Amino acid sequence: MDKEKLNEKIVQSLCREYQAVWIVNLDEYSAKVFVSNSEIVIPVNICKGSAFSSYKATLDWYTDNYVAEHDRERVKEIASSEVVCEKLSVSDSYSVEYKRIFNGKDNYNQMVFSRIDDTDKMERIMIGFRDIDGIKRAERDPLTNVYTRPAFFRKAQELIANNPDKQFDLMISDIVDFKEINEIYGSAIGDSILKWSGEFLSSAMTDDVIVGRFGGDQFVVICSHEHMKFITLDDNAEAFVNQMKESGLPKINVKYGIYENVKPTSSIMSVCDKAHVALNSIKHQYGKTSAYYDDNFRRDIEIHRRIESSMRQALEEKQFMVYYQPKHKASTGELVGAEALIRWIHPKHGIMRPDQFIEVFEKNGFIKEIDYYVWERTCQNIQRWNEMGLKTVPVSVNASKLTFEQENLVENLRSCAERYNVPPDKLHIEITETMTVYDQEDLIYKLNEIHNIGYKIELDDFGSGYSSISLLTLIPLDIVKLDRTFMKQFGNPEKTKVLSACIKLVKELNYKTVSEDVERQDQLNTHKNLGVDTIQGYYFSEPIPEDKFEEYMKKYL
Numbered sequence: 079m080d081k082e083k084l085n086e087k088i089v090q091s092l093c094r095e096y097q098a099v100w101i102v103n104l105d106e107y108s109a110k111v112f113v114s115n116s117e118i119v120i121p122v123n124i125c126k127g128s129a130f131s132s133y134k135a136t137l138d139w140y141t142d143n144y145v146a147e148h149d150r151e152r153v154k155e156i157a158s159s160e161v162v163c164e165k166l167s168v169s170d171s172y173s174v175e176y177k178r179i180f181n182g183k184d185n186y187n188q189m190v191f192s193r194i195d196d197t198d199k200m201e202r203i204m205i206g207f208r209d210i211d212g213i214k215r216a217e218r219d220p221l222t223n224v225y226t227r228p229a230f231f232r233k234a235q236e237l238i239a240n241n242p243d244k245q246f247d248l249m250i251s252d253i254v255d256f257k258e259i260n261e262i263y264g265s266a267i268g269d270s271i272l273k274w275s276g277e278f279l280s281s282a283m284t285d286d287v288i289v290g291r292f293g294g295d296q297f298v299v300i301c302s303h304e305h306m307k308f309i310t311l312d313d314n315a316e317a318f319v320n321q322m323k324e325s326g327l328p329k330i331n332v333k334y335g336i337y338e339n340v341k342p343t344s345s346i347m348s349v350c351d352k353a354h355v356a357l358n359s360i361k362h363q364y365g366k367t368s369a370y371y372d373d374n375f376r377r378d379i380e381i382h383r384r385i386e387s388s389m390r391q392a393l394e395e396k397q398f399m400v401y402y403q404p405k406h407k408a409s410t411g412e413l414v415g416a417e418a419l420i421r422w423i424h425p426k427h428g429i430m431r432p433d434q435f436i437e438v439f440e441k442n443g444f445i446k447e448i449d450y451y452v453w454e455r456t457c458q459n460i461q462r463w464n465e466m467g468l469k470t471v472p473v474s475v476n477a478s479k480l481t482f483e484q485e486n487l488v489e490n491l492r493s494c495a496e497r498y499n500v501p502p503d504k505l506h507i508e509i510t511e512t513m514t515v516y517d518q519e520d521l522i523y524k525l526n527e528i529h530n531i532g533y534k535i536e537l538d539d540f541g542s543g544y545s546s547i548s549l550l551t552l553i554p555l556d557i558v559k560l561d562r563t564f565m566k567q568f569g570n571p572e573k574t575k576v577l578s579a580c581i582k583l584v585k586e587l588n589y590k591t592v593s594e595d596v597e598r599q600d601q602l603n604t605h606k607n608l609g610v611d612t613i614q615g616y617y618f619s620e621p622i623p624e625d626k627f628e629e630y631m632k633k634y635l
């Protein structure tokens with residue numbers, strides 16, 4: 079069959095699938111252009127004829143006039159006759175996607191390259207143009223223009239499967255305190271931050287760099303190891319934040335969790351989970367911006383799993399014990415109280431401190447049972463000490479956020495105390511500021527009820543990164559415990575000024591103050607001089623088991 083006729087026939091059928099088709103003769107590098115819908119690709123009258131007889135000239139003309147600027151060079155390169163020959167020598171077809179500008183509007187388009195001759199020698203190829211705007215837009219997150227989560231999973235999975243010899247890393251980013259940014263600046267500014275970030279990230283997208291919106295204020299990126307090293311350089315992260323600030327948006331901080339060396343057969347979803355684990359591990363660590371998922375995490379997950387599988391049995395077998403740490407009056411040194419602190423007396427690992435398991439319990443909800451267990455055990459002890467005729471001091475019990483969210487919290491607390499005849503003035507409740515982040519109204523309501531029964535309320539860790547001064551007047555309070563960071567940075571003159579101001583403020587509001595972690599005489603003196611009422615720390619005593627505390631009370635009361 080005559081070549082021209084063949085062309086016509088092929089083109090007719092191709093034109094059903096594509097908005098335009100070019101047939102390129104690779105021998106002469108000339109292009110013949112067929113257009114099925116002049117609106118969508120090339121106006122036929124312009125590109126037919128001698129001016130565009132060369133493929134390169136046709137391609138340049140098309141890209142310069144119709145391809146969005148940021149895609150232009152990439153399209154020219156991928157569609158160049160050299161790359162076309164190279165790619166089609168190993169596969170029957172391939173494609174490139176780009177933004178096409180037409181009448182001031184940009185649409186996603188795709189060029190599909192394929193061989194049309196069956197012969198070994200590649201003489202002619204076909205380039206089909208198609209509008210993929212509908213499909214692409216459904217894949218893109220409308221606010222940020224990066225891939226939606228499912229589209230990201232699909233694209234990333236394809237990327238690693240198609241490039242088994244390349245090393246890819248995956249990163250999830252998170253904007254620090256985005257919720258607060260929304261509250262302070264309004265959600266329109268919050269949206270602008272996300273939009274700006276999305277545009278910044280999507281402009282970096284190539285065939286090997288895929289960006290998606292993981293959810294909320296979190297983005298996910300997969301790219302080569304070298305490229306990831308580059309984007310996560312401190313300088314680059316800073317440049318990103320500064321550029322955003324220069325465009326008039328508030329300053330933000332970003333944290334990253336990174337999973338390196340994604341295996342071609344890995345499930346992207348589980349890789350994301352791991353990058354997320356790394357990210358979460360630094361969520362509350364001030365000043366730490368990135369974390370890599372590594373063997374430590376694997377070990378942590380294993381420990382996490384072991385804790386979860388043994389915690390219920392441990393509670394039944396009474397492996398949890400309540401220790402008491404004495405609190406002394408700063409001015410006189412007399413014993414005035416104690417804090418109940420949980421310990422896990424593990425049959426294999428010995429005495430475990432809360433930092434080894436409390437976080438797991440807070441995540442899986444078991445903390446509610448632990449808090450209740452500590453209350454009940456403490457009430458039992460107080461009853462026993464009373465019946466022995468011992469003089470006792472009020473004991474403070476810790477309550478977590480989840481415990482406070484329980485509907486019947488106040489009733490449980492009251493009925494527990496009543497069951498063991500514990501008068502309300504013998505129990506204090508310690509709450510932390512972090513629990514006030516959620517449903518403040520409900521929290522204030524419950525705290526008022528608790529306060530009205532007669533229990534004293536202590537605010538723990540005041541002066542830490544998350545302190546809000548307004549909170550001091552919002553919730554019913556009796557005692558404020560100063561955060562341990564004051565003690566960690568003991569001797570730092572600036573910190574001492576802040577500490578002194580905190581103490582003055584708290585006193586002004588008529589609350590008592592407690593300093594924790596006081597280990598030495600000089601620390602005690604300083605805090606005493608600053609006007610702190612109560613001291614808790616190794617200087618007086620570490621937390622001790624209940625029988626030892628019983629002896630302690632006998633000795634000091």
Ligand code: C2E
Pocket residue numbers: 403418419420431432433436445448449452476477478538594595596597614615616617620621
């Ligand atoms: P927290 O409430 O701030 O408790 C004070 C922590 O400081 C205790 O750690 C105590 O052992 C430690 N500490 C006391 N004096 C000193 C000192 O002089 N130097 C130093 N370096 N540390 C001192 P612990 O017992 O490991 O408890 C850690 C955290 O676990 C507690 O911090 C509290 O947030 C949580 N926790 C403990 N028991 C419970 C509980 O029953 N329920 C809940 N929800 N949380 C608990």
Ligand code: CA
Pocket residue numbers: 417476508538
């Ligand atoms: Ca506490």
Ligand code: CA
Pocket residue numbers: 538539559562594
């Ligand atoms: Ca504390």
